[in-house]
Amino acid sequence: MRCERFQSFLPDMVLDPARVPADVRQHLGECPRCENDWNELHSTMQLLDEWRAPEPSPYFDTRLAVLLREAKESAAPGWLERMRLRLLFGSDLRLRPVAAAAFALLLVVSGGSYFGVVSLNHTYPQQQQAVSATVNDLELLDSNAKTLQELAAFDDTTGDANSMATAGSLSN
Numbered sequence: 001m002r003c004e005r006f007q008s009f010l011p012d013m014v015l016d017p018a019r020v021p022a023d024v025r026q027h028l029g030e031c032p033r034c035e036n037d038w039n040e041l042h043s044t045m046q047l048l049d050e051w052r053a054p055e056p057s058p059y060f061d062t063r064l065a066v067l068l069r070e071a072k073e074s075a076a077p078g079w080l081e082r083m084r085l086r087l088l089f090g091s092d093l094r095l096r097p098v099a100a101a102a103f104a105l106l107l108v109v110s111g112g113s114y115f116g117v118v119s120l121n122h123t124y125p126q127q128q129q130a131v132s133a134t135v136n137d138l139e140l141l142d143s144n145a146k147t148l149q150e151l152a153a154f155d156d157t158t159g160d161a162n163s164m165a166t167a168g169s170l171s172n
């Protein structure tokens with residue numbers, strides 16, 4: 001019983017010892033198990049006090065910008081495929097039907113250019129243009145996905161109609 005009482009005061013023992021009643025503090029000298037718990041918590045808190053986040057390298061922003069640009073410039077079907085899989089089979093299952101519809105719509109709008117089924121005689125500059133258009137569309141798709149997530153979150157707060165609809169479409 002005294003152990004339970006001591007354990008309930010354990011955070012105060014570290015953060016605000018003045019609030020801990022004397023009889024609770026006394027338990028520290030009487031019970032090795034609780035003393036051990038207190039020592040562990042106390043040393044953890046001391047480590048946190050001493051810990052300093054490392055300064056980022058002065059070139060971090062520059063290098064990150066370069067990496068982002070390279071990733072965009074190398075935008076390949078692989079990137080699109082990963083995006084598609086993330087949208088269709090992402091952690092949030094409620095978004096699957098919506099995401100699939102959005103992706104299908106995007107495919108129609110883009111005229112299938114994602115899969116290289118545009119013209120057969122395209123030249124190098126046209127390819128470059130296609131890549132940047134793809135990147136633009138992917139960015140648009142990403143922001144659309146965020147909007148859809150926000151809408152889904154909003155729907156969760158507005159009642160059961162949405163969950164019924166979602167349950168119906170998930171059982172397909």
Ligand SMILES: [Zn+2]
Pocket residue numbers: 002003004006027031032033034035
């Ligand atoms: Zn104890």
